[in-house]
Amino acid sequence: MNKEQQALHQWFEGKGWPYWTPHEILARLMEETGEFARLVNHQYGPKKKKAGEEVQDFEDELGDILYTLACFANTHGINLDAALERSIDKVQKRDQNRF
Amino acid sequence: MNKEQQALHQWFEGKGWPYWTPHEILARLMEETGEFARLVNHQYGPKKKKAGEEVQDFEDELGDILYTLACFANTHGINLDAALERSIDKVQKRDQNRF
Amino acid sequence: MNKEQQALHQWFEGKGWPYWTPHEILARLMEETGEFARLVNHQYGPKKKKAGEEVQDFEDELGDILYTLACFANTHGINLDAALERSIDKVQKRDQNRF
Amino acid sequence: MNKEQQALHQWFEGKGWPYWTPHEILARLMEETGEFARLVNHQYGPKKKKAGEEVQDFEDELGDILYTLACFANTHGINLDAALERSIDKVQKRDQNRF
Numbered sequence: 428m429n430k431e432q433q434a435l436h437q438w439f440e441g442k443g444w445p446y447w448t449p450h451e452i453l454a455r456l457m458e459e460t461g462e463f464a465r466l467v468n469h470q471y472g473p474k475k476k477k478a479g480e481e482v483q484d485f486e487d488e489l490g491d492i493l494y495t496l497a498c499f500a501n502t503h504g505i506n507l508d509a510a511l512e513r514s515i516d517k518v519q520k521r522d523q524n525r526f
Numbered sequence: 527m528n529k530e531q532q533a534l535h536q537w538f539e540g541k542g543w544p545y546w547t548p549h550e551i552l553a554r555l556m557e558e559t560g561e562f563a564r565l566v567n568h569q570y571g572p573k574k575k576k577a578g579e580e581v582q583d584f585e586d587e588l589g590d591i592l593y594t595l596a597c598f599a600n601t602h603g604i605n606l607d608a609a610l611e612r613s614i615d616k617v618q619k620r621d622q623n624r625f
Numbered sequence: 626m627n628k629e630q631q632a633l634h635q636w637f638e639g640k641g642w643p644y645w646t647p648h649e650i651l652a653r654l655m656e657e658t659g660e661f662a663r664l665v666n667h668q669y670g671p672k673k674k675k676a677g678e679e680v681q682d683f684e685d686e687l688g689d690i691l692y693t694l695a696c697f698a699n700t701h702g703i704n705l706d707a708a709l710e711r712s713i714d715k716v717q718k719r720d721q722n723r724f
Numbered sequence: 725m726n727k728e729q730q731a732l733h734q735w736f737e738g739k740g741w742p743y744w745t746p747h748e749i750l751a752r753l754m755e756e757t758g759e760f761a762r763l764v765n766h767q768y769g770p771k772k773k774k775a776g777e778e779v780q781d782f783e784d785e786l787g788d789i790l791y792t793l794a795c796f797a798n799t800h801g802i803n804l805d806a807a808l809e810r811s812i813d814k815v816q817k818r819d820q821n822r823f
Contacts, residue, residue, distance in 0.1 A: 429527070431610045438618060447671050449570045450747035453563055454666040457754055460559055461659015464552055468652040471548045473645050486604045489595055490613030493606060496588055497614075505585045507592060511530040514589030515596075519537060546770050549648035553765040556655055560758015567751040572744050627725070629808045636816060647768045651761055658757055662750055669746045684802045687793055688811030691804060694786055695812075703783045705790060709728040712787030713794075717735060 429508045432497050439501075446502045456495045463488040527606040531596050538600075545601045555594045562587040627706045630695050637699075644700045654693045661686040725804040729794050736798075743799045753792045760785040 439446065447455070466488055470481050493507075500507050538545065546554070565587055569580050592606075599606050637644065645653070664686055668679050691705075698705050736743065744752070763785055767778050790804075797804050 429607075431607060431614060434611075435614055438614070448747075449566045450745075450751060451666060451670045453566050453754065454662040454670060454747060454750055456559060456562075457662035457750065458659045458666070460555060461656045461662065463555075464652040464655035464659065467548045467552050468649060468656070472649045472652060482602050482604065485598075485602050486609045486612065489599060489604060489606065490609035490611075490616075492595065493610040494613040494617065496591065497610060499584075500588060503581050503584050505581065505588060507588065508527055508530060510585045510589035511527050511592040511596060512533075512589075513585065514593040515530060515534055515537070517589075518593065547648075549646075549652060550765060550769045552655065553648060553651050553761040553769060556651065556761035557758045557765070560755045560761065563751040563754035563758065567748060567755070571748045571751060627805075629805060629812060632809075633812055636812070647764045651764050654757060654760075658753060661753075665746045665750050680800050680802065683796075683800050684807045684810065687797060687802060687804065688807035688809075688814075690793065691808040692811040692815065694789065695808060697782075698786060701779050701782050703779065703786060705786065706725055706728060708783045708787035709725050709790040709794060710731075710787075711783065712791040713728055713732055713735070715787075716791065 429506055432501055432507060435494075435497050436501050446498050449499065449502075452495060452499045452502075456492065456499075459488070459491045459495050463492060527592065527596065527610075528608075531600055531606060534593075534596050535600050545597050548598065548601075551594060551598045551601075555591065555598075558587070558590045558594050562591060627704055630699055630705060633692075633695050634699050644696050647697065647700075650693060650697045650700075654690065654697075657686070657689045657693050661690060725790065725794065725808075726806075729798055729804060732791075732794050733798050743795050746796065746799075749792060749796045749799075753789065753796075756785070756788045756792050760789060 446452070463485075466481075466484055470485075497507060499505075500510070545551070562584075565580075565583055569584075596606060598604075599609070644650070661683075664679075664682055668683075695705060697703075698708070743749070760782075763778075763781055767782075794804060796802075797807070
């Protein structure tokens with residue numbers, strides 16, 4: 428597990444907290460991606476806000492999504508860095524095979 | 527995840543590809559979280575599959591979600607590791623303030 | 626189109642409002658399903674609220690999702706009643722073919 | 725949509741099937757909205773398909789989302805037509821109060 432995932436795990440373990448169930452984490456992911464979607468519509472959609480602190484807002488929303496994914500990953504022994512690396516590899520291989 | 531974000535960026539740049547628009551990335555995120563949800567329902571839901579290669583499957587789905595988030599992050603100069611770290615900090619501070 | 630879809634359409638037409646683009650409606654759908662997910666986690670998840678006005682709350686969230694779907698349906702000439710009926714038919718036929 | 729909800733209910737009752745739990749229905753909703761998102765990206769996104777049978781495809785995806793919502797609504801005694809009507813009323817009232 429990567430550094431942030433480990434910190435999260437040690438914190439939960441120190442507190443004696445269980446992680447949520449997979450379905451509860453999923454519901455939370457849906458909630459967090461929904462908040463991200465609202466921000467995208469606010470910045471780029473029909474009701475455009477003035478540009479401003481948007482990068483910080485987006486970092487917050489992405490962070491909350493990643494937090495949810497890290498909880499799931501920690502309960503399944505998955506390293507998010509490795510998962511992302513494998514996904515990039517997959518897309519690159521698929522792209523190479525086009526030619 | 528920052529190392530992988532950089533690799534992704536160099537690959538896109540080398541190819542001369544633009545990233546998708548925020549709304550297109552959002553639609554892709556919805557698609558990828560939907561595939562993750564299907565897998566959760568398969569493993570833990572009403573039509574349970576036999577346990578098996580599920581960790582690998584989950585790593586694949588999480589990786590695809592992270593790939594989508596990395597595309598968005600790269601277009602906004604956001605470091606996913608820092609975003610996750612800030613979200614963990616926020617939850618920990620909120621927790622401390624309860625007592 | 627069904628009765629509610631027609632009322633929606635006449636209202637937009639009377640105001641001279643365009644519907645949002647498909648991607649903007651999709652982002653809104655993601656936001657509304659996210660709010661629905663939060664309510665499900667509140668009522669049935671790790672932080673259970675006291676039972677109370679939940680049916681009304683759920684009706685509100687479902688209504689907002691349906692509103693979003695109706696906007697999309699109206700821009701594509703789709704009748705939501707017929708769409709639901711076809712989906713039920715499909716599941717029933719799939720079920721019959723199991724035996 | 726109420727007629728279809730009743731037909732769905734009688735079918736489940738006749739079969740002696742329980743509905744899924746709220747969290748399982750939510751995971752299914754996420755899956756179905758994900759398929760809808762994929763179709764939107766295919767028709768309107770970066771990899772545009774040729775226009776063709778898209779209206780039928782969209783009706784199918786909307787129908788599957790509505791089926792999932794109808795399962796949830798039936799377990800909570802919610803009428804989808806009334807829910808949509810209330811949501812339209814709410815938006816119209818909010819609009820009137822702007823002026």
